[in-house]
Amino acid sequence: MSGGAKGRRLLRVASVIQEIVSRELVTGLSDPRLTMVTVTGVDIAPDLRYADVRVSIMGDPRAQQECFRAIRHAHGRIQEKVAEALTVRYIPSLRFHVDESVKRSVAMGALIAKARAEDEANRADRIRRGIEPPTELPELEESPPVPLAPEAPQWPEAPWGRGKVREVSGQSPDDEPGEDESRE
Numbered sequence: 029m030s031g032g033a034k035g036r037r038l039l040r041v042a043s044v045i046q047e048i049v050s051r052e053l054v055t056g057l058s059d060p061r062l063t064m065v066t067v068t069g070v071d072i073a074p075d076l077r078y079a080d081v082r083v084s085i086m087g088d089p090r091a092q093q094e095c096f097r098a099i100r101h102a103h104g105r106i107q108e109k110v111a112e113a114l115t116v117r118y119i120p121s122l123r124f125h126v127d128e129s130v131k132r133s134v135a136m137g138a139l140i141a142k143a144r145a146e147d148e149a150n151r152a153d154r155i156r157r158g159i160e161p162p163t164e165l166p167e168l169e170e171s172p173p174v175p176l177a178p179e180a181p182q183w184p185e186a187p188w189g190r191g192k193v194r195e196v197s198g199q200s201p202d203d204e205p206g207e208d209e210s211r212e
Contacts, residue, residue, distance in 0.1 A: 034074070041116060042070040045079050048113050049122070052106050053083070053099065061098035063087070068127045072120055079110075079120035082127035086134075092126070099124050 050067040064086040071080045083099065085092040099106075103122065111119045154160040 038072050038074070038076075041076065041114065041120070042072050042079070044113055045072070045081065045110055045120065045122070046070045048110050049081055049106055052102070052109050056109065057098075057102050057105070059098040059102065061094045062102075063091070063095060065095055065099070066130065068130060076116060076118045076120050079122050081122055081124050083124060084127045084130035086131065096124070096126060 046067050046069065049070070053062055053065050053067065066084045067081060068084045069082045071082075072078070083096075085095045087095070103124070107119075107122050110122065151160065155162045
């Protein structure tokens with residue numbers, strides 16, 4: 029198998045594993061500890077022996093630990109579901125890892141929002157004290173009113189009239205439907 033085909037095969041297998049694990053964690057298991065968990069990715073060893081499943085768990089550290097314990101507890105059932113879905117010689121052994129990237133990006137977004145709010149508060153203070161002139165906002169143009177329900181399109185009338193159906197076989201368009209002509 030060529031390198032490209034093998035790479036595509038690994039991607040397909042990783043995609044199936046991610047779908048199965050995600051479905052099991054969200055709807056397949058009834059453990060109340062499994063909350064706010066997302067499968068962020070799956071990396072498969074080239075020989076298909078191992079699949080490293082990255083999961084992101086939101087919440088406080090205690091809730092994250094409980095959720096990860098529940099994932100490890102359900103490992104066997106999840107492994108069985110993956111084995112049922114895959115048709116490969118070796119079923120990769122699943123290894124779960126906590127992925128902190130989503131949590132870091134949420135924290136980074138919160139820091140950016142906080143910095144923007146502080147910037148706006150500082151600017152408002154500078155404007156209030158007269159240090160910085162207020163900027164004028166441009167006039168907003170009024171948009172035309174939007175109809176609540178769109179009108180049905182008006183289609184032009186068909187040139188052949190309404191409701192008339194002609195049988196095409198054996199007749200020319202100029203023939204009347206009642207005429208009986210024999211052709212030999």
